[in-house]
Amino acid sequence: QVQLVEYGGGLVQAGGSLRLSCVASGSILSLDHMAWYRQAPGLQRELVASITSGGSTYYSESVKGRFTISRDIDKNTVYLQMTSLNVEDTAAYYCYAYDGYRGDYGRGTQVTVFS
DSSP: OOOEEEEOOEEEETTOOEEEEEEESSOGGGSSEEEEEEEOTTSOOEEEEEEETTOOEEEOTTTTTTEEEEEEGGGTEEEEEEOSOOGGGOEEEEEEEEOSSOEEEOOOEEEEEEO
């Protein structure tokens, strides 16, 4: 089981930026992929971005061009750089890791965007 801890959430004005970090308990190269999900109140959890062990990335249409997922292998950390934030980005953001057999989520970090 992978332990994941997210950092970096907070309150930001629309148009601003935030960077989320997710620290994994072990080597992230051993994972099939990692991802960021988000869940707004009353809505289902949705995939925001993902990165494979080979470095391939995926973005949902709603964040493409504004968010960037990246990683630091030496620090076992995955990042989500968020720019041009809008109120619709307000949600709890969860880090996710899949090792080829099971997936695990972190506890999440809240991002609130105000206009």
